[in-house]
Amino acid sequence: MKTLENEPDPRFTLANERTFLTWLSTSLALSAGGVAMAAVSADVFVPWMRTVLAVILVSLSALSAAMAYPRWRLIQRALRRAAPLPPPALAPLFGYGVAAVAVLALVLILFRR
Template sequence: MDEESEPDPRFTLANERTFLTWLSTSLALSAAGVAMAAVPREVFVSWVRVAVAVVLALLATLAAALAYPRWRRVQTALRRRAPIPALALAPVFGYGVALVAALALVLIVVAR
């Protein structure tokens, strides 16, 4: 059985800040999704506006739902003095934000 010990408080607090940052990111993504959904239909092409809003809402949901499990896995690794687990969703968020940017570019070009 792995021996657990109390990790350095600095690492625990850094892990907590990361958890809170995931929640802040989720809140920002949610707000952006709601804002995009609230844009009047005549301003942007409807399907692109809806697509951007949906991708933002999905990313917000993932960030919020996975923040605590991530915090818990990292905290367990710190207690066991084990390697920090990789963030498996990093590509999802990277590509998700890139998709939002690409859709926003389509919005800008089509709206002109």
């Protein structure tokens, strides 16, 4: 029985799988960063700012983990249909989110009490 979809080159499928695993690795790193930020002592950052930074990092972690499989599935479907790949819609959110955390942490480090 022949399907309408073609099997993509295995290299593309494996590259898509590696990207999926990278999204999960990124999620784990963001989660670890959020936990570490929450555990920073009170004399380094003001407590409410530590909480804000930790919540942003853990939220980005959850979003990354939650969107990894749907993104993999969309790309795999596009590969099978020889269609254009969907744009990385969440990439700007992660880039700007991590940059915002880094800038806020830098400001807090430079202007500690």
